[in-house]
Amino acid sequence: MMKHAWDSYRQYGWGHNELKPIAKKGHSTNIFGSSQLGATIVDAVDTLYIMGLHEEFKDGQEWIEQNLDFSVNAEVSVFEVNIRFIGGLLAAYYLSGQEVFKLKAVQLAEKLLPAFNTPTGIPWAMVNLKSGVGRNWGWASAGSSILAEFGTLHMEFVHLTYLTGNPAYYQKVMHIRKLLAKMDRPNGLYPNYLNPRTGRWGQRMLLLKTSCYILLFWVFIFSEMLTLPIRAFAAIERHLVRKSNGGLTFIGEWKNGHLERKMGHLACFAGGMFALGADGSPDDKAGHYLQLGAEIAHTCHESYDRTVLKLGPEAFKFDSGLEAVAVRQNEKYYILRPEVIETYWYMWRFTHDPKYRQWGWEAVQAIDKYCRVSGGFSGVKDVYSSNPTYDDVQQSFFLAETLKYLYLLFSSDDLLPLENWVFNTEAHPLPVLHLGNITLPGSEPAQR
Numbered sequence: 001m002m003k004h005a006w007d008s009y010r011q012y013g014w015g016h017n018e019l020k021p022i023a024k025k026g027h028s029t030n031i032f033g034s035s036q037l038g039a040t041i042v043d044a045v046d047t048l049y050i051m052g053l054h055e056e057f058k059d060g061q062e063w064i065e066q067n068l069d070f071s072v073n074a075e076v077s078v079f080e081v082n083i084r085f086i087g088g089l090l091a092a093y094y095l096s097g098q099e100v101f102k103l104k105a106v107q108l109a110e111k112l113l114p115a116f117n118t119p120t121g122i123p124w125a126m127v128n129l130k131s132g133v134g135r136n137w138g139w140a141s142a143g144s145s146i147l148a149e150f151g152t153l154h155m156e157f158v159h160l161t162y163l164t165g166n167p168a169y170y171q172k173v174m175h176i177r178k179l180l181a182k183m184d185r186p187n188g189l190y191p192n193y194l195n196p197r198t199g200r201w202g203q204r205m206l207l208l209k210t211s212c213y214i215l216l217f218w219v220f221i222f223s224e225m226l227t228l229p230i231r232a233f234a235a236i237e238r239h240l241v242r243k244s245n246g247g248l249t250f251i252g253e254w255k256n257g258h259l260e261r262k263m264g265h266l267a268c269f270a271g272g273m274f275a276l277g278a279d280g281s282p283d284d285k286a287g288h289y290l291q292l293g294a295e296i297a298h299t300c301h302e303s304y305d306r307t308v309l310k311l312g313p314e315a316f317k318f319d320s321g322l323e324a325v326a327v328r329q330n331e332k333y334y335i336l337r338p339e340v341i342e343t344y345w346y347m348w349r350f351t352h353d354p355k356y357r358q359w360g361w362e363a364v365q366a367i368d369k370y371c372r373v374s375g376g377f378s379g380v381k382d383v384y385s386s387n388p389t390y391d392d393v394q395q396s397f398f399l400a401e402t403l404k405y406l407y408l409l410f411s412s413d414d415l416l417p418l419e420n421w422v423f424n425t426e427a428h429p430l431p432v433l434h435l436g437n438i439t440l441p442g443s444e445p446a447q448r
C-alpha cells in the first residue's frame, strides 16, 4: 500500500504538496498557503526509511536536497508545518544520519520564529514564510490562537535547540509552557482558544484534539514532573469521559457549559494516550488508565464496525438511542485518518492482545477495498453508503501516519521501542531526550 501511495504521488503529484488520485494531478490546501513544498515527500520519507524502501527514500532525499526551498511568499499554518515538515525532517535525520534533513529543518524553523512576535509570545496560527507577518484565522474565536496548535510545537523545538545549540527555539516554547502554567483552568482543563494579544481565553470550549494533551503528557513524563498530566487525566475523565446506554466509553465535547455526546475521530488518539500514560502512572492508577485506553479503543473500533465500509466516520454520536454512529451527512466521511489505528498500535505494544492486530487488519482490508484507486488512495465521503463517492485527496498523513502505524502494528516491539523513541503528533519518531542528564543552552537546570 505504501508503494502504491508513493509511486502514484511520484508519477502524478511529484513536488506538489499532495495528490489528487482520481484526477491524477497535484493537490494542496490552505494550510500550505500557495506554496508547493512537496509536503508528501517530507511527511513520508521516515516511513519509507522504516519500511526499508531504500530507493524511494533516496529519491525523496534527493528532491529535498535539490528542491526544498522555504524562501517563498506563502502563508502557512505554523502548527501543520511544524508537525509535518520539522517533525518529518528531524525524524529522517535521526533515523538516517543524513545532515541535509537537519539543515532543512533548521532553515524552516528560522522562518517560523517571527510567528512568535506577538504581545504575549503566544504564536500566530499562520505566518508568511517570506515576510514573517503572522495572523490568526477569523473563525477561531475572534482571531484567537488554538491551544491544540501552539501547544504542539514543544517537542520539535526542544530538539532543534538540542541539535543546534541555539537557545531561541527552546525559549519560545518554554515561554508558552510557563504562561499556560499561570493561567486559570476551568474544570481543570485548558480551553481551546487563547487570544495572543490579550493573553485571555476566548470561547470556553474543551476539545480533546490529537495534539496538545498527549504532547504535554510526554513532555511532563520525560521532564519527570508527573503531577500535571495525571491531574489533566483525572479532569478529562471527570468532565469529558462518559459511558453510553449501550456501555460504550466515549469522550464528549464540552461547549459553553454543556457536554455534547459526540466523539470525533481525532479524539480516538486518546486510547493510545491513556495506555502510554498508564505506563508512567503511579502504580494504583496504571491498571485503570490501561483499561480506559482499552475502552476507548473498543468504542472507536465499534464506530468502524457499525458502518457499511468498515471505516470510521469523522464524528459519531451517543444520543437518543444512537451508539457510535454519525448522524449529519457532513460527519460521515473518512479521509484516511490515522487516530484509531494509532490507538490499536499503542494498545498492542502495551497488552499484546491479538484483537488489536485483528482490528488493524480489518482496517487494512477496508482501506484497500474502498479507498484504493488506480492513481493512489482517496478519502470517501460516506462510510454508510455501499456506493461511496471519493473526495479525491491522498492526504500526506496517510503516508506519514496511517501506513506507518499499520506497519508497526505488525512488526516486533524492537522496531522503535517506546523507551527510546517518542512519536510526534504526525507519527514522526524522535529519540527520547533525558533532560535530567542534559543541560540545553538557555535552559535552567532540570527540576527533580
Ligand code: DMJ
Pocket (backbone or CB within 6 Å): 210, 211, 266, 337, 338, 339, 397, 401, 425, 426
Ligand atoms: C494529522 O496531521 C495529525 O495527526 C494531526 O495531529 C491531526 N490531523 C491529522 C490526522 O488526522
